[in-house]
Amino acid sequence: MPPFVRDIVLPMDRQQGDKLPASVFQKYGMLDGTWENGTSAYAKRGVATSVPKWDGAKCTQCNRCAAACPHAAIRPVLLTEEEKANVPALFETVPAKGLGKDAPAYFYRMQVSPYDCLGCGVCLTVCPVEGALTMTPFDEMKGEQAHFDETAMNESYLKKDVISDRNIKFLEFSKPYFRFSTACAGCAETTYLKMVSQLVGDRMYVGNAAGCSYAYSGVALEAVGSYLENWNDKRQSRAVTGALLAALAQCKQTEDVQYVMENKEYLAKKSVWAIGGDGWAYDIGFGGIDYVLAQNRDINLLVLDTEVYSNTGGQSSKATPTGAVAKFAAGGKQIAKKDLGAIFMNYGYIYIDFVPFTTGSKWRLDIRGSLKQALAAQGFKGATRGDMEWSQWIRSERERLAVVMERHGIEWEDKGTCLCWTTRKSRGQRKKI
Numbered sequence: 001m002p003p004f005v006r007d008i009v010l011p012m013d014r015q016q017g018d019k020l021p022a023s024v025f026q027k028y029g030m031l032d033g034t035w036e037n038g039t040s041a042y043a044k045r046g047v048a049t050s051v052p053k054w055d056g057a058k059c060t061q062c063n064r065c066a067a068a069c070p071h072a073a074i075r076p077v078l079l080t081e082e083e084k085a086n087v088p089a090l091f092e093t094v095p096a097k098g099l100g101k102d103a104p105a106y107f108y109r110m111q112v113s114p115y116d117c118l119g120c121g122v123c124l125t126v127c128p129v130e131g132a133l134t135m136t137p138f139d140e141m142k143g144e145q146a147h148f149d150e151t152a153m154n155e156s157y158l159k160k161d162v163i164s165d166r167n168i169k170f171l172e173f174s175k176p177y178f179r180f181s182t183a184c185a186g187c188a189e190t191t192y193l194k195m196v197s198q199l200v201g202d203r204m205y206v207g208n209a210a211g212c213s214y215a216y217s218g219v220a221l222e223a224v225g226s227y228l229e230n231w232n233d234k235r236q237s238r239a240v241t242g243a244l245l246a247a248l249a250q251c252k253q254t255e256d257v258q259y260v261m262e263n264k265e266y267l268a269k270k271s272v273w274a275i276g277g278d279g280w281a282y283d284i285g286f287g288g289i290d291y292v293l294a295q296n297r298d299i300n301l302l303v304l305d306t307e308v309y310s311n312t313g314g315q316s317s318k319a320t321p322t323g324a325v326a327k328f329a330a331g332g333k334q335i336a337k338k339d340l341g342a343i344f345m346n347y348g349y350i351y352i353d354f355v356p357f358t359t360g361s362k363w364r365l366d367i368r369g370s371l372k373q374a375l376a377a378q379g380f381k382g383a384t385r386g387d388m389e390w391s392q393w394i395r396s397e398r399e400r401l402a403v404v405m406e407r408h409g410i411e412w413e414d415k416g417t418c419l420c421w422t423t424r425k426s427r428g429q430r431k432k433i
C-alpha cells in the first residue's frame with residue numbers, strides 16, 4: 001500500500017481525518033490542495049449483498065457488462081497460454097472469440113471485484129444472454145477478490161494488440177483510469193467517465209464542475225525528430241513520447257536530459273476536458289462554457305445530462321424535459337428541454353454528439369453512428385440504404401460549392417470523382433456519385 005494511502009487516505013476513510021497533523025500533508029506536498037489519483041482502489045468497501053457470477057460457457061464475450069458497470073467492478077481479462085499456466089487454476093478461462101482472424105489464441109475471463117461491486121445489477125441489465133451473469137450472495141463470491149486484485153488488475157496482462165477504440169468490446173480490454181468511484185450504485189454518469197478515461201485517460205486534463213462529478217482521472221535524435229513532428233497528433237503522441245523517453249534514457253544524463261525526464265508528464269499531447277452535469281452546463285455554468293467554446297480551442301466538453309441537479313437532490317434544470325416531475329417542477333415541467341447542442345452548433349466548428357449508451361443504444365462509440373447522428377442533427381435524414389445521411393450531405397456540399405463557383409465566375413466540371421459509402425452490404429467498395 002502506498003505510504004500516502006496509509007498515512008492520509010485510510011485515516012480519512014475511518015473518519016479520523018481531523019486528527020491528522022498538518023505536517024503529514026506537508027510531507028506529501030499537499031498543502032496546495034493537490035491529491036494523488038487512484039486512491040479509491042484501496043477503499044475495498046464490500047457493500048453489495050450480491051454480486052454477479054460469470055458463466056464462461058454462456059458468455060458471448062461482448063464486454064457490454066464491463067462497459068456499462070459504473071464502478072469498473074467487472075473487467076475482461078485476456079491471457080496467453082503461458083500466462084494462463086501461471087495464474088491459479090480457479091481463474092477459469094474460455095478460449096477468446098471475436099478478436100479478429102489474425103488475433104493470437106488468447107483465453108478470456110470476465111472477472112468481478114466483489115469488494116468494489118455495488119450490487120446495482122446494471123451489468124445483468126445490459127447482458128444479452130440469459131444466465132451469463134447471475135447475482136450471487138457476496139459471501140459465496142468474496143473469494144474471487146484475489147483473482148481480481150492479482151490477475152485482472154495486473155497491467156502486464158493488458159493486451160495492447162487487441163485494445164482499440166473501434167467499438168466497446170475492444171475498448172473494454174483497456175485500463176479504466178477512472179474506477180471504483182464512490183458514486184451511488186448504478187450511477188450512469190460514471191459509466192461515461194470511465195469510458196472517457198479508457199479513451200484518453202493517460203493524457204487527460206479535466207476541469208470539472210460542482211455536482212456529482214468530483215476528482216477525476218485519479219489518473220534519441222530520431223525519436224526527438226519524430227516527437228517534434230508528431231507530439232500534437234492525438235493518435236501518434238503516445239507512441240512518439242514513449243520513444244523519446246526510451247531514447248533519452250539511453251543518452252548521457254546531462255542537466256538538460258534530466259530536466260526533460262523530470263518533466264515527462266508534459267510531453268504527450270493532452271486531451272483537455274470540461275466535465276459536469278446538466279445543472280452546470282445548461283444553467284449555472286452556461287455563460288462560462290459558452291465563453292470557452294467561443295474560442296475555437298481544442299477542448300472537449302462532456303455534459304453528464306441526468307436532466308436534474310442530482311447532487312443537490314433532483315431539482316429541475318433547463319435540461320429537464322417537458323412534463324417531467326422534479327423538485328421545482330412538481331406538477332410536471334412546463335417548458336421544453338433547452339437544446340444545448342443546437343445552440344453550440346451555431347458556432348459551426350463544434351462537433352456535437354449524443355452518447356446514449358445506457359438507454360438501449362448498441363454501439364454508440366462507433367464513428368458511423370456518431371456521424372449519422374451529427375448529420376441527422378443538421379437536417380440530413382437518411383431515407384433508404386442508397387440515400388443515406390452522408391450521401392445527402394456530400395450532394396448538398398457539392399451544390400453549395402457549385403453556387404459559390406458560379407458566383408465567382410469559375411468554370412467547373414463534374415469529374416465524378418466524389419466518393420461515397422453506399423449500402424452496408426457494399427462496405428469495402430466505393431461508388432462514384
Ligand SMILES: Cc1ncc(C[n+]2csc(CCOP(=O)(O)OP(=O)(O)O)c2C)c(N)n1
Nearest residue numbers: 210211212277278279280308309310311312
Ligand atoms: C455557482 C454555483 N451555484 C450553485 C452551486 C451548488 N451546487 C452544487 S452541486 C449542484 C447541482 C449540480 O447539478 P448538475 O450540474 O446537474 O450535476 P449532477 O449533480 O447532476 O452531476 C449545485 C446547484 C455551486 N456549487 N455553484
Ligand code: SF4
Nearest residue numbers: 069117118120121123
Ligand atoms: S452489479 Fe453493478 S457494480 Fe457490480 S459489477 Fe454489475 S454493474 Fe458493476
Ligand code: SF4
Nearest residue numbers: 059060062063065127
Ligand atoms: S454482457 Fe454478458 S455476454 Fe457480454 S461479456 Fe458480459 S457476461 Fe458476457
